[in-house]
Amino acid sequence: MTKLTSAAGRRRPRLNHSDLVVVAVSGQIAHPVGRANPYRIGNDGVPRVLPGTGGIVINHRIGDRCIGLAGDHIEPGVALHNNGREVVGPRDGPNTALITYACVGNRALVVSGPSTGKAGLVTGKHGGVNHVLVDFPTEVLMRLQIGDRIQIYSHGLGVRMLDHPDVEVLNCSPRLIWNWGMRADGGALRVPVTHLVPAAIMGSGLGKSSAWRGDYDIQMTDPQLRRRFRLGSLRFGDFVAIVDADSRHGPHFRQGRVTVGVIVHGDSTVSGHGPGVTPLLTGPAQIVRPVHDQNANLAHVLHVRRPAPPQVYPTLIERGRRRPTQLAQQRVPIAALE
Secondary structure (H helix, E strand, O other), X not given: OEEOOOOOOOEOOOEOHHHOOOEEEEEXXXXXXXXXXXXXXXXXXXXXXXXXXXXXXXXXXXXXXXOOOOOOOXXXXXXEEOOOOOOOOOOOHHHHHHHHHOOEOXXXXXXXXXXXXXXXXXXXXXXXXXXXXXXXXXXXXXXXXXXXXXXXXXXXXXXXXXXXXXXXXXXXXXXXXXXXXXXXXXXXXXXXXXXXXXXXXXXOOOOOOOOOOOOEEEOOOOHHHHHHOOHHHOEOOEEEEEEEEEOXXXXXXXXXXXXXXXXXXXXXXXXXXXXXXXXXXXXXXXXXXXXXXXOOEHHHHOOOOOXXXXXXXXXXXXXXXXXXXXHHHHOOEOOOOO
C-alpha cells in the first residue's frame, strides 16, 4: 500500500449521477433483543454478559475506537429496523428493502418524537440482525427514543464509475464517493484507507449471496496478524481494503481482487466474529489501489467530527489476561503504514 500523495494530475471519479433515483425509505429505532441465555461464550471459552446490537449507543460514534470495548457487535449511534408489514411480499419485505436501499453517506431525518427534524447520516449495514446504522450528534442521541422513526433518502443504487467499469460500487452514496478523496490516476483508482486486511482472516458473513445487505467480520483471534496489520487501532467508520477479496456476488476469497469497505460495528469475543465491514467497492487489484491515510474515516470525510487519533488497543479477551500496567503500554500511537 502506498501513501497518499499530491492530487496533481488526478481527478475524482465520474459517475452516472443523472441516472440515479432518490427514494425515501424508513425504519424505527430498534430495541436490543434478549435471548434466553444472557451469556456469550467467547473463543477463549469464557462466558460474558455484554451489551450487543440494537438500541441507541450514546458514547461511541464513528471516529471512535471499536476494539477492546466491553461490548459485543456494538453498533455506534442508532440501529434501525422496519417492523412494518405490507399487503404484498414477504413478512420482512419492508426491512429487506430498507437494508437494501440505504447507502453509506445517505442523509437521514428524524420524522417522529422529540427530535423531529434533526438530521444524521447512514454509516453502514449490519447483516444477521439486518439493521441500518445511523449517526447523529451526541446531543440528538441523548433525546432520541426507541421506536422513533427515521427517514432515509436513498441515493446510490445503480451507481457506476464511468471511467472504471471493472469496479463495482455497493452500498455507497455518490456524496461519499465525491468526498472520499479517491482519484483516478491513469487506469488506476487510488482509494484512501486506514488499514489493509488479508481476506484469509475474514469470518462471519461469508457464504451470503449478496454483499448489498450487510457486512462481514474481521477475525481478531490471531495475535501476530493483528499486530502485523495494526488491527488493534481500528475505529468505527474506518475505510479498510480487504486484499484478495471479491464481493461482486457475495463476499469470497479471490486472488488479484480487492474489496474496500467501512467498519460498521465493534469487535466480538465469539469465534469467527469481529469488527464488521460493509463493502463499498470491489475490483481488480491492478485498478483498485489502496493508499494509506489515517484520516480515511467516515467522520472525517463527511465532516461529521474529528476522529480519535489511531491507537492500538488490546481486545476484550486480551484485557482479561493482562494487568492494568500492561494495558497502558499497549495504547501507543501507530505509525503510518508502509
